[in-house]
Amino acid sequence: MQTKSNSGIHQSRLHLSLLLAHCEPKIVNQTLADPQWFAAMKQEYEAFLNNKTWDLVPLPKDRQVVGCKWVFIIKENVDGTVNRFKARLVTKGFHHIVGYDFNETFSPVI
Numbered sequence: 001m002q003t004k005s006n007s008g009i010h011q012s013r014l015h016l017s018l019l020l021a022h023c024e025p026k027i028v029n030q031t032l033a034d035p036q037w038f039a040a041m042k043q044e045y046e047a048f049l050n051n052k053t054w055d056l057v058p059l060p061k062d063r064q065v066v067g068c069k070w071v072f073i074i075k076e077n078v079d080g081t082v083n084r085f086k087a088r089l090v091t092k093g094f095h096h097i098v099g100y101d102f103n104e105t106f107s108p109v110i
């Protein structure tokens with residue numbers, strides 16, 4: 001059986017990351033130096049405080065802290081220009097225990 005590879009025909013691989021005009025950071029240290037990303041992180045933190053999303057409570061001795069992670073997204077306009085920098089703080093939900101780490105869930109799906 002003759003294949004493309006045997007015949008020396010290779011398709012070039014298109015890396016979509018080369019088409020992106022802007023790169024989204026993967027780690028927090030990259031964002032702290034950039035004032036636009038820092039402002040997005042501050043906006044997310046202030047939204048948590050204004051909406052009273054969380055309560056600061058003492059950690060019980062037999063429990064570990066549920067971790068969290070920053071997710072960074074660049075929102076673009078139709079023409080490819082940057083609309084805004086968006087930062088979200090999300091918890092690592094696979095560490096949660098029902099009834100201990102949370103009592104209720106919220107899903108914004110209609």
